[in-house]
Amino acid sequence: NAGVMQNPRHLVRRRGQEARLRCSPMKGHSHVYWYRQLPEEGLKFMVYLQKENIIDESGMPKERFSAEFPKEGPSILRIQQVVRGDSAAYFCASSPRAGSQETQYFGPGTRLLVL
């Protein structure tokens, strides 16, 4: 029973390029969350999605960032025109249901480095 899968594990981009991060939730999970972790800091919520719907994007910057979770395939976090400040670890988590007491299971993360 595979856990949450993320790819790529490491991504290097030059300023101005686009970064695409992919997340496949655990089997049977239809709720996906994206978090960002800056060096030496805790994780910060970015966006919460269900299949084909963005439920809460209150933590995501309004510009350059977008997320989707299509009916088929992984969830995608897209960062356009990356800047050095986007360098961070991006983690995806999934849960089988919504609800305040549902456990979220995290993937191994994608470490983005912007040169």
Next chain:
Amino acid sequence: QQQVKQSPQSLIVQKGGISIINCAYENTAFDYFPWYQQFPGKGPALLIAIRPDVSEKKEGRFTISFNKSAKQFSLHIMDSQPGDSATYFCAAKGQTGANNLFFGTGTRLTVIP
């Protein structure tokens, strides 16, 4: 503004000792408090979680103590081992209409042999 405050930032404990990490929160709507363990280069892994209707939960060497009136909770690691060396994050969830976790800033634990 930090919704969950965590201390200490780093902790060094002798093998066999007790590691204690503390967290505090303000939002009384939180009703789920997990602890995550993260090794370098890995994602956070759920260690143990508590709900506010109990004051303590124990799983093996790991215990959460929860003080609802003080809005504080802590993680105790008994008989700490070098393999416990990792970064530990407390978190909270449960605001009405939100499903995201609010994380503390993390505690880097080092257990020395």
